[in-house]
Amino acid sequence: AQTVTQSQPEMSVQEAETVTLSCTYDTSESDYYLFWYKQPPSRQMILVIRQEAYKQQNATENRFSVNFQKAAKSFSLKISDSQLGDAAMYFCAVEIQGAQKLVFGQGTRLTINP
Amino acid sequence: NAGVTQTPKFQVLKTGQSMTLQCAQDMNHEYMSWYRQDPGMGLRLIHYSVGAGITDQGEVPNGYNVSRSTTEDFPLRLLSAAPSQTSVYFCASSYTTGAAKNIQYFGAGTRLSVL
Numbered sequence: 001a002q003t004v005t006q007s008q009p010e011m012s013v014q015e016a017e018t019v020t021l022s023c024t025y026d027t028s029e030s031d032y033y034l035f036w037y038k039q040p041p042s043r044q045m046i047l048v049i050r051q052e053a054y055k056q057q058n059a060t061e062n063r064f065s066v067n068f069q070k071a072a073k074s075f076s077l078k079i080s081d082s083q084l085g086d087a088a089m090y091f092c093a094v095e096i097q098g099a100q101k102l103v104f105g106q107g108t109r110l111t112i113n114p
Numbered sequence: 115n116a117g118v119t120q121t122p123k124f125q126v127l128k129t130g131q132s133m134t135l136q137c138a139q140d141m142n143h144e145y146m147s148w149y150r151q152d153p154g155m156g157l158r159l160i161h162y163s164v165g166a167g168i169t170d171q172g173e174v175p176n177g178y179n180v181s182r183s184t185t186e187d188f189p190l191r192l193l194s195a196a197p198s199q200t201s202v203y204f205c206a207s208s209y210t211t212g213a214a215k216n217i218q219y220f221g222a223g224t225r226l227s228v229l
Contacts, residue, residue: 047218100162104157
């Protein structure tokens with residue numbers, strides 16, 4: 001079975017600073033996808049970034065980037081130039097290729113201090 | 115383009131009552147799924163479907179039934195509600211092929227309380 005662990009229940013950062021959210025996972029599969037989802041107070045689940053396990057290059061989306069370490073099964077999210085609108089719960093998830101079933105971590109609540 | 119639509123947004127049930135949570139998508143996605151989110155936990159998969167007429171169980175299927183008679187709709191039925199089913203329920207959908215495969219789009223959620 002696949003498991004996802006987010007070891008930081010809460011994080012806070014000053015506006016305009018950089019923050020990194022940690023995620024580790026366990027899977028015996030070699031082909032899979034990794035995701036970071038954002039859940040603001042509205043409860044809507046919003047895809048932040050996606051990483052394919054067979055790609056060595058780390059994914060980036062504007063101010064969001066990942067540090068993917070396949071051998072260590074680590075998938076951290078870096079948010080640069082933090083903005084007040086980044087405040088939310090962030091969930092890391094793994095999806096096994098072909099199965100399309102997501103396994104989520106417990107989430108990290110990110111607070112942005114003005 | 116409405117995306118994934120869930121109804122109702124809120125619901126309160128008494129123990130033993132039954133109800134159906136509705137989910138509809140207008141993106142012609144083959145794959146649809148239901149998750150539940152409990153406090154302090156991530157989302158957990160209840161049931162999923164890879165196309166009309168095909169459903170399968172996820173991680174926490176007990177107490178829930180699903181069917182998929184059309185591509186657009188994937189209702190979740192609670193046959194006899196229990197307090198342990200108090201949760202927020204999310205429906206999601208995605209393509210099963212192509213560049214957008216694996217990108218799941220979520221509905222806004224249904225907050226269910228069972229008294």
